[in-house]
Amino acid sequence: MQLTSHTDHAIRILIYLMINPERKISTREIAESYGISLNHLTKVAKSLVKAGWLLSARGGKGGLILAPHTPGTKVGDIVRHTENMCLVVCFSEKTNTCPIAAACELRSVIHRARQAFFDVLDTVTIADISRNPVELNLFLRSPARRSAINPTARAKPRGKQGKA
């Protein structure tokens, strides 16, 4: 059971923009700062724009900024948007392949566990997880620190595609 990289990258984009509120920021800058694929990060950023959490301006002075309501958005709402939360096949009648689903107690147990999971995520906002901007920016600005964590994970921006 793991959150997808889509969710991971979505939250990282939001944190990056929270701790750098003074300017528009390109997806390239975010991708390079985190050492992740520009191509994938651009897809995630587009989905956040579409959902209304990011505002995007095109052109030379363009880039991404947070929508005004985004700092107060619950982490749970981001995860609900980015994840398929059908934890087991019987959660959806369309995909269910289990013959005992109608009589089985497991589904309700997993439902309650999922609710408990979100109850925690709903107590925390994007602003809450970004409340030490100086320290977070320090880690993001240090290529040596990034390389020490994972020398192979640096971004390899691909041409001009996906630029916000």
Added chain:
Amino acid sequence: MQLTSHTDHAIRILIYLMINPERKISTREIAESYGISLNHLTKVAKSLVKAGWLLSARGGKGGLILAPHTPGTKVGDIVRHTENMCLVVCFSEKTNTCPIAAACELRSVIHRARQAFFDVLDTVTIADISRNPVELNLFLRSPARRSAINPTARAKPRGKQGKA
């Protein structure tokens, strides 16, 4: 975020043996009753034998039965055994690729959400989710019912491989 089919099948095996306690049962019977791959189910059953939750007897009158302590086992303990619960990359220092992990608040939030998830699963045992054996067996014994749920999901046992 989804539980793996390994976890799903592990719990289904335990339920099947809970509601059919009077005899040893082959993996083929369980696979055919649920309409899932014999090959995959056999792998899952082996992992449950290895973990001590199932006892396996080989030969013509062989098959699987529950270990004496298994009915009282928490669903949470099964899920901890079958799932990789590193929900995000920063949960493991070995796999972490995120440069801000040391300063980021997200990890502790997800940790707390995961704990809340298990707190629910730990209130329920394998016996609890199997407490209506008559109805559960009724669904398992009805091929028509299975076909109505998913006509393409019937098991296709593969030769002699993987028989318990």
